[in-house]
Amino acid sequence: MHEYAVTKGLIAIAVEEARKAGASKITLIRLVIGDLSTVIDESVQMYFDMLSEGTVAHGSKLEFRRVSARFHCKDCGIEFEKPKIGFDCPKCGKMGMLTDSGKEFYIESMEIE
Ligand SMILES: [Zn+2]
Incomplete structure (x- = not known):
């Protein structure tokens, strides 16, 4: 139910x-x-259609990136993208710490009428 x-x-x-606006x-x-x-994605669209009923958002399409x-x-103090296997730093091989990116969920932009 997340x-x-x-x-x-x-x-x-x-x-x-x-x-x-x-x-x-x-x-x-x-x-x-x-x-x-x-x-x-699919769950979000499903809940969106259900919960937006009666609002200006109803019927809007959702696009996911x-x-x-x-x-x-x-x-090393560097940031790196998750390697295909594991979470190791490409420079020193130690395990990296997850940053906030990768867990985000937000609205980038909207189209309105
Ligand atoms: Zn490192």
């Missing part, structure tokens, strides 16, 4: 933004989802 809460928050933000309808919402986010997870090595 998506339920996430989608509810998403609609609240979208509706508020649309209201500020004086829009009567939202036609498209572009979302950014981190690779490591547990959010599933996945961004890859990034790790930080505290020894």
